[in-house]
Amino acid sequence: MTDGLPEMTSLERTALYKSLGNPLRRRILDYLGRHGEANSTVLARELGESSGTTSYHLRKLAEQRLIEEIPEKSGGRERWWRTLPFRHTTPDPATMAPEEYAAAEQLALLKIEVDTRLFRRVHEEYRGPQGWAQVQRAGAWMTKDDLHAFVRAYHELLDRYGHTREDAPEGARHVDLRFYAAPEPVGEWNGEPTGP
Numbered sequence: 001m002t003d004g005l006p007e008m009t010s011l012e013r014t015a016l017y018k019s020l021g022n023p024l025r026r027r028i029l030d031y032l033g034r035h036g037e038a039n040s041t042v043l044a045r046e047l048g049e050s051s052g053t054t055s056y057h058l059r060k061l062a063e064q065r066l067i068e069e070i071p072e073k074s075g076g077r078e079r080w081w082r083t084l085p086f087r088h089t090t091p092d093p094a095t096m097a098p099e100e101y102a103a104a105e106q107l108a109l110l111k112i113e114v115d116t117r118l119f120r121r122v123h124e125e126y127r128g129p130q131g132w133a134q135v136q137r138a139g140a141w142m143t144k145d146d147l148h149a150f151v152r153a154y155h156e157l158l159d160r161y162g163h164t165r166e167d168a169p170e171g172a173r174h175v176d177l178r179f180y181a182a183p184e185p186v187g188e189w190n191g192e193p194t195g196p
Contacts, residue, residue: 010097012064016088017103019064021110024049025057029066029083033174036165037070037082055079085164087155118176132173147181154179 008016019025027047032038038046040055047054058081061067065084073080093101125133142150163172 010100013091014097014100014103016064017100017107019060019066021103021107022057024053025061026110028054028057028061032067032081032083033165037073037080039078039080041078115178118178132175151179151181 020029024047028043031043031046040051040058043049043054043058044051058067058079062069062081066086067081067083070080070082090104093104096104122133122135125131126135127133158177163169165174
């Protein structure tokens with residue numbers, strides 16, 4: 001499910017995963033996320049590419065509704081772009097077509113590399129419970145319904161405490177957050193079944 005958008009087809013998801021896994025498109029999205037807006041010329045200068053190349057990738061990102069043109073700043077051949085709010089949940093891999101699964105797997109490997117670097121940096125930058133870098137690890141017994149309710153509450157917390165770039169209060173910084181949940185492997189512990 002993609003929040004606020006119609007359900008995507010397998011072909012649309014495949015294209016999305018390929019886009020998000022493209023190194024230059026990732027860098028464009030990262031730049032727009034940090035700076036709010038840019039045109040192809042700015043991106044070409046900042047990312048060391050030609051403006052023709054950045055313009056092409058901007059159009060492709062716009063086709064997938066990851067970014068949009070800023071009409072009040074665009075005119076003639078000069079088009080300015082900004083990111084769009086986006087949240088996507090990958091479907092069950094067992095339901096994916098082979099090409100979709102391959103694209104999702106490549107994207108997952110890229111995310112693991114990024115998240116591993118983030119995990120190390122958080123530990124290096126941790127300055128105690130009042131600092132910007134925070135690390136929390138926990139475990140609890142849950143039913144599947146409990147876990148799904150927890151994930152919904154997690155999204156509600158993000159919506160409650162998170163801000164858009166435009167609405168962020170003074171002193172706000174962009175914060176990278178990750179959430180993982182996995183049951184212990186199927187088996188027994190003290191005679192009780194574990195896992196799904």
